[in-house]
Amino acid sequence: MAHKRRKRREIDECNIYIRKQFQRIDNQAPTPQSLYLPIILVLWIPVIFYMTSFSKHCQLQS
Incomplete structure (x- = not known):
């Protein structure tokens, strides 16, 4: 169970990172x-x- 939880946290961190990158692109877009x-x-x-x-x-x- 602990392994599954760790995997999920890694995915969440990855999603947060991707979201930050997209926000940065959005800020540059205009x-x-x-x-x-x-x-x-x-x-x-x-x-x-x-x-x-x-x-x-x-x-x-x-």
């Missing part, structure tokens, strides 16, 4: 600068991918 960078990166990835595939297509044509 700043627009931190939101712009991932959005820009996500938007640029398909553009770059499209450009590289397009240039390869052009090279094959010529």
Whole structure:
């Protein structure tokens, strides 16, 4: 029984730690600068991918 109780306490400590990490993320979230960078990166990835595939297509044509 004691072993089970210890296991549960470890899980609780882990949950508390995760909650603290999420609160820290929430506190940082409102700043627009931190939101712009991932959005820009996500938007640029398909553009770059499209450009590289397009240039390869052009090279094959010529």
